[in-house]
Amino acid sequence: MTRNTVLETRGLEIRFGGVVAADNVNVQIFEGQNLAIIGPNGAGKTTFLNICTGYVKPTHGTVEFFGKDITRKSPRQITRLGIARAFQIPQLFADHTALENLLIAASARTRNWAPFQDLDDIPEKDEMNDLLRLVDCQDVANQLVSELPEGKRKLVDIAIALALKPKLLLLDEPTSGVASAEKFQIMDILHHALAEAQVTSVFVEHDMAVVEKYADEVAVWSLGAVQMRGTPEEILSNPEVRRDVIGEVL
Numbered sequence: 121m122t123r124n125t126v127l128e129t130r131g132l133e134i135r136f137g138g139v140v141a142a143d144n145v146n147v148q149i150f151e152g153q154n155l156a157i158i159g160p161n162g163a164g165k166t167t168f169l170n171i172c173t174g175y176v177k178p179t180h181g182t183v184e185f186f187g188k189d190i191t192r193k194s195p196r197q198i199t200r201l202g203i204a205r206a207f208q209i210p211q212l213f214a215d216h217t218a219l220e221n222l223l224i225a226a227s228a229r230t231r232n233w234a235p236f237q238d239l240d241d242i243p244e245k246d247e248m249n250d251l252l253r254l255v256d257c258q259d260v261a262n263q264l265v266s267e268l269p270e271g272k273r274k275l276v277d278i279a280i281a282l283a284l285k286p287k288l289l290l291l292d293e294p295t296s297g298v299a300s301a302e303k304f305q306i307m308d309i310l311h312h313a314l315a316e317a318q319v320t321s322v323f324v325e326h327d328m329a330v331v332e333k334y335a336d337e338v339a340v341w342s343l344g345a346v347q348m349r350g351t352p353e354e355i356l357s358n359p360e361v362r363r364d365v366i367g368e369v370l
């Protein structure tokens with residue numbers, strides 16, 4: 121069965137001073153997949169997400185999204201084309217409620233954002249309530265984001281990314297900073313929401329139990345390059361990965 125390519129990078133390169141953060145990065149991401157990116161600190165994982173979303177421009181190489189070259193497009197243009205991002209530290213308006221945050225995102229999706237617009241007037245209210253339900257946050261819709269526990273804040277951040285109706289969602293350590301038991305709850309909700317919204321995902325992750333359970337493929341980064349790619353079983357049983365990424369003493 122041929123798989124449709126959502127995003128493809130060819131020959132990405134960038135260095136920061138003496139550090140090579142991308143060294144001939146060639147990656148294909150296929151429709152419907154949940155690709156995990158793993159690798160030691162400083163390997164270039166976040167740099168890859170930054171290049172794909174237009175925040176960092178590579179010195180060489182290209183990024184194609186559904187066959188269209190987006191390498192030189194701005195982050196805003198790339199978001200509008202259908203690539204969304206969720207961050208390790210949720211990017212939310214802390215003194216607004218969860219629902220208000222989504223309404224602001226909905227407004228920014230379709231119109232120019234007007235900071236003084238009355239949020240009650242935004243027509244996407246039902247759609248945004250549905251999204252909060254999808255990420256199991258309907259119970260906190262009217263609570264200030266600053267008062268939410270970290271797990272709920274992460275889910276609201278994911279709902280905001282989905283409010284942009286992306287085709288591809290890039291997540292930088294979606295479960296960092298939450299307790300182990302809660303990680304799986306968040307990932308279950310995320311996994312279900314992505315399938316429901318038919319969104320392809322790429323997530324950077326340090327927790328191998330999360331990778332094993334939720335990724336259908338894993339790419340291993342090291343020294344700015346993709347060293348290996350395969351199923352979670354193949355990658356997580358590889359002795360080099362166990363030694364260099366997981367830190368096991370073999």
Ligand SMILES: Nc1ncnc2c1ncn2[C@@H]1O[C@H](COP(=O)(O)OP(=O)(O)OP(=O)(O)O)[C@@H](O)[C@H]1O
Pocket residue numbers: 136139140141159160161162163164165166167168341
């Ligand atoms: N804007 C920047 N300016 C200077 N150096 C940078 C910049 N962005 C990244 N780097 C460097 O490039 C290298 C790769 O960084 P990157 O954040 O992509 O790694 P990472 O694999 O995501 O690491 P971590 O797992 O610690 O988040 C690091 O050495 C980092 O310090």
